[in-house]
Amino acid sequence: MVETQTKPKRLLLARFLRNKTAVVGLIIIVTLIVIALIGPWLSPFAYNDVDRQAYLKPPSWQHPMGTTQSGRDMWALTLHGLRKSLVIGLVVAILSTSIAAIVGAFAAYYGGWFERFSLWIIDLLLVIPSFLLIALVASNSAGSASGGASSWWLLVLLLTLFGWMLSARVVRSLTLSVKQNEYITAARYMGLSGPKIIVRHILPNIASLLIIDATLNVSGAILAETSLAYFGFGVQPPDTSLGTLLGDGARQLSSFPWLFAGPATIIVLLILSVNAVGDGLRDAFDPGSKASGKG
């Protein structure tokens, strides 16, 4: 109708800033990331230092969040766990959203056998109880001596492998609707090849969904790692993540609450903030539609 003079990006920012929960969430996330990055300088202890004077001690001046059974400083452990959880969340989110974008867009654009095959693989991966399989592989690597450093990478790969399917389905259905637009037909009749159309016209037009999806995948991955860790299938000692700390702490919750309270607060804050930012992004990108990709 009448041209809108407001710049699109400005409008996005204005809409996002209107959502106070999301803004607070963003501030918390940034703070947490900063804390995680400068973590080693925030504590006199390294996360794997053992204080032989303090086994399972409640919070004190020296150990503000107490110590564990093996005399490690909870504050240092929490900082380290936060960093690991953030890395896992981000890497899994970026990888799985990328896979979802590529598979979903190509399947929808080309259709035919490739689409049927992709959908079948998606179905198969959904039918396999991912939790069990990740646990299977993770428990094996936990048992093996090589654990430690390599195990969290394995975990990232497994979480990615079983984390992209629902997003791919959403990408596919969105691509199908973007494909209805005449600018896609026009591009085809201009002589653009399929992959170019996908990269230049389809993916940019579903970018908002991809950003939202990646955001929610961050919290999804952190939650998944936490759940696995509760059963001992997560990041393996001596390395640690928030999930691992939380899993250990939950078992001794009534007797030694300090092992639980710190990691639990941080992880709930983190996930809540990420989810809030995801909601804020969705409202900003797509104020008309209230339909969400994931509940």
Add this chain to the structure above:
Amino acid sequence: MHLIQALKPPAKAEERIVTTTILDVQNLHVRYANEAGSLHAVRDVSFSLRAGETLALVGESGSGKSATALAIMGLQPDSAKVDGSIRLYGEQLVGATDIALSTLRGKTMAMVFQDPLSAMTPVYTVGEQLVESIQVHQTSSPQSARQRAVELLDLVGIPEPHQRINAYPHEFSGGMRQRVLIAMAIANNPDVIIADEPTTALDVTIQAQVLDVLQKACEQTNAALLLITHDLGVVARVAEKAMVMYAGKIVEQGNVNALFYDSQMPYTMGLLGSLPRVGTDKSVALSAIEGNPPSLLTPPTGCAFAERCPLVDAACRQQEPSLTKVTEPDHWSACVHHQIIKRDSITHADLFQPKLTTESIATKASPVNPPDSQHAKVLEMSAVKKHYPLFKGGVFRRRVGTVYAVDGIDLTLYQGETLGLVGESGCGKSTTTLSILDLEPPTHGTIKLFGENVNQLDSQQKRLALRRKLQIVFQDPMSSLDPRMSVFDLVAEPLRVFNDNPDTVDNRVNELLQLVGLDASYLARFAQQLSGGQSQRVCIARALALEPQLLILDEPVSALDVSIRAGIVNLLQELKLTLGLSYLFVAHDLALVRHIADRVAVMYLGRIVETGTVEAVYENPTHPYTQCLLSAMPIADPKLERSRARQIPLGELPSPASPPQGCHFHTRCPKKIGLSSEQQRMCVEVSPSLKPAASMPMSQQQMPVYDKRTGSHAKSETTKTTTGVHTAACHFSDFV
């Protein structure tokens, strides 16, 4: 309940005095709060509606006509603020509670909405929704309410209402759903019916049927009708009085005849003048209104039309003119210069001189000989069929048949020619264009482009070389421009695909924009920052980037506002002549096709039923379907529109998945009834082929030419005898 009794006179409809004012709107303002600020959608609108009267509210999109209707019904969104006065039988509706209004809605005032699919609840049957309408206001038993629902369905022309009452909305066609919405509106014999674009989504033949039903419904209930539409033809046909709305204000109102034949406001004149008409000289370009309506976020201080008005002077910008009575009995206009207009009898021809006639362009342009069979064939389709598999069911999806979208058509397009392809939605027009553009072998038959057989394109290179020579402009410019790209990138894209010299791309893009009448300030804008007309210009520039020889125009103006259309049509005409293009022009608007095309092909259910030069087909329509189309098309000329006899096809378009045997049109043919049973059997059994049409001009009674100046029906001057190229696929085309 007590409210209604208080409001509504106990007297029966026929006892009411005809001049009773039912609805009285005074100084209505509607403001929408949105992110960009407050949108002043309706500005100081006043009018009244008397019993049994039909009043049309005409305007383009965004003019505030729907906002007015919703405000009257009290159904405006929560973000809207309504001020002023709306009185129904004297009772103030502005500020009334939802409960109070709900006793009036559906009972005293009813509404027919535009989009009949989304306007009905998908999970309830048509019958359940109708029964609900009845039972909201009447205490009647389920059986009697149901009986009444069947009667209503019968009244609005739903065949077999006893069975169809159990159908769900999605099982009805668009036209049938619109009829059901009308049935719901009249369920309680309302005194006012507000119809918001009730036929906009429908095809012309269905539109004609539904308008009939709507008029009949109003007669039956003796309800006053407030008809909201953008289509001046519909106004001419249905309304007694009309109001023209522009930028939230009523700019002219009066009797329909006065409004159409003696327009006093330059905007109204421009609107009427921009319409292509059957019966005008097609060598004269359409008169276009320049520019776009103003943004209602910041309403103008002066006259809202000033920026686009040829009569504008300083006085226009000082103060917004209010409605003034210009002629008796009741003709009002909001124009600073209304006295000058009246004194000098200024008409649209004085104001909106078309800049260029096609002749003047033709002399300027490189001479292109008139098309004839000596010319090179740009496109040749022979016996082309395009069939699709048909799937059924959402969850339980399976193939159940075949859609005969294009079912054996022959088309030839010569260089420098415009071929119009006409038909209703679902007739296979779009499939035809896409099957040309696909550059893939069709299901059956051959497509030759520039002499090259598409079936034999063996290399990618050949295909790309052919690609450059043909381009398309789509119907919806918003959907055909990638919203993430700037105008520059959009127009440059085809150049980049074909690796044209990157240094020249800048120049070429500028050149192309100039060609379509946009200046360089648009280069950095995005599609959403353009108006519909500007977007379509960008689409045309993009299509021209590779210097194609054949341009396929798929309903290029039907998504645009009336005042914008003429400018695009003129641009296309001009480009064709200066660049020597050939057009395949697909449209459902017959008047437009007559204006722009040299030859025309009429399509019905995948087949071409009539083809010939525009003159031949329009003056002597031979196939009954063509006759129906021409007579169903509303003409923006009240006297002519009301006087002419109408020939409307029966029922609805059959599914292209199961086209009727024999002549595809026989199920709807109004002519078939007059045939003997032997002849009728032939229609049903034998598929007619295109054969030369008898050269008999159409009776002047049916399609006279109306001369605006003299107000009389003059004889058409162009009664050339048609040659053998005029063909029609009807067994009994000679039969009168």
Add this chain to the structure above:
Amino acid sequence: MGAYLLKRFLNYAILLVVATNLSWLLAVTQLNPRSLYEISNPPIDPISIENNLRSRNLSDQVPLSERWFTWSSSIILDWNWGQSPRGGNVGEEIDRRIWVSVRLITLGSLLGAGLGVLIGTWSARRQYGLSDRTFTFLALLGLSIPSFVIANLLQVAATHINDITGTRFFEFVGETGAHGTWLGAQWLDRLQHLLLPTIALTILGAAFFSRIQRNVMLDSLHAGFVRTARAKGLTRSQAINRHALRVSLIPTSTYFAFSIATLFVGAAFMEIIFSFHGMGEYAVQTIQGHDVHGAVATAAFGGLCVLTGALLADFMVAWLDPRVRSASTSHSG
């Protein structure tokens, strides 16, 4: 219709067979039942370890193909899903545990979904109001807390209440405990044991479903048919309750159908924390206990749940939505 359903079942069967075999391959290569015997004290003679393992088709010295053949043929011929490393039939174990899971999740998931629909509808009708923002935030919070944290916190709170009141009102170990002999005492006891896990499941379900219901409700609140209903003379509330709510329940029910099936394995936290010996607990135990056959059978059961959920969701849509139920036609180019 019949042919279509058959095709669909066939496809599901293939998916399930492939998934189960993949799980078997993974379990066989990743789990090490031999380690269970090797660490025992006093040490067991290697030959008898080998014999034990062989008798249960768990020896890694038998070629993979032979183990696969034994495993799959016993399923096909006898519907025997094999034995755990310590003996004991996997199938019998699962038969018993399924019902434990059913008893655990039924009440909680129904209450969760019901409460979620109520809250979501309420919120949508008061979009951006105080109650909407509060509920939206609470739902977000509910989805952001790991479920075992919720369960553990509930447990701590219940312990405190028990301590303060000096009663044993909240029970949190197992399905049943000591109870009186009077009529209904047994049922009351069961309900007491169910109380905490049901509260936890209700919180989780309400958080999830309130978000879904709010979103779909907002869509249908602004739909054209609500306006039509009001134009007929229905008040806003009537129009919303009769039209918008009914339409919005279609997608929500679909989610519910899908989610209840997947809860069988998904409620592992509740089972472990509240000592319900159901399928979720079994899944974890089999992996921790190097129980190849148990893990595979659980995986197969989980897959079956997902497929049942998908099918149930489709039937739900077909049942609730006439557009899907009747044969709407579409064609693709």
